[in-house]
Structures are given as structure tokens and as C-alpha cells.
Amino acid sequence: PAESNHLVDIETLAQPNVRFFAALVDGEYCGCGAIMIRAGEYAEVKRIFVSPRARNLGLGRKIVTTLIEAARAERLLTLMLETGTLQPEALALFEAMGFVRCDSFGDYPVDDPYSVFMEIHI
Numbered sequence: 001p002a003e004s005n006h007l008v009d010i011e012t013l014a015q016p017n018v019r020f021f022a023a024l025v026d027g028e029y030c031g032c033g034a035i036m037i038r039a040g041e042y043a044e045v046k047r048i049f050v051s052p053r054a055r056n057l058g059l060g061r062k063i064v065t066t067l068i069e070a071a072r073a074e075r076l077l078t079l080m081l082e083t084g085t086l087q088p089e090a091l092a093l094f095e096a097m098g099f100v101r102c103d104s105f106g107d108y109p110v111d112d113p114y115s116v117f118m119e120i121h122i
Contacts, residue, residue: 004114006082008036008046019043019070023050023059030054033063035070035079038106042119043071045081048090060089064097072122080105080119094118 013020013034023031031050035043045067050059071079081099083090099118104110108117 001114004084004112006108006115012036013047018046019067019074020047021063021066021070023054023063025054025057025059030057031059031063033067035067037074037076040074041076042078042080042105043067043074043076044106045079060093061097064093068097068120068122076122078119078121080117082108083116083118085114085116091116 012018015036017037018034019037020034021032022029031048031054033048034046036046037043045064048060048063048067050063068079079099080102081094082104083094095118097120099120102117102119104112104115104117108115
């Protein structure tokens, strides 16, 4: 539902506290991902996407690895995210990459039944 959709707008993704990455396959942009640095305390994963035509190439894993490396480069110790209960592929990817479920964080609602919160200590 719309009230459980926590996307940020393009202007927010263009702020200095955001690191945005795009994945190229044969010269075509097929995926992206970003982290938002939150008060120098942790980074939050934002906007991971892989085009349907580029799925099963390992791009999701490569994007998440890049985001972890970017958070480490900022000397942060934790990477957090919010995703949806109806995104089993995303949940499986994050769990395979070492993320574990955690409590809500930031200004996310604590009682949204469609949200799953995860973190990894890096």
C-alpha cells in the first residue's frame, strides 16, 4: 500500500550524504543502488533495482557489495535497510549477504506490517 512505500525522491538522492551507483551491462544501465549516510552514524540502503532483463546475472549481489564497500569507505560500522514483506527476492538477497532482521530505525513507523528492517555490521 502507498502508506508503506518509503521511497525517496530524486532530489534527496542527489544530496551530498548520498552515494549512488549504477550497473552497466554491455553499455546499458541495468541496475542501481544507493546509500544515505545518516548523521555519520550508519548508512541506509536506498533504491536497489535490477532491470528484469538483467536478472540472474548477479547484479543485485554486486550492487549490495558495492554499497557495503561505500559504507566502509565512509568509516561507518552499520548498514541498515527497510524493505517489504512482499519482496521475497530482496529478502533472500539481503539474508544471503549477511543482513539480519532488526527493529525499526530512523523515522520509519514501528507498526507497519509490510516493513522488514535489516542491518549488517561491516
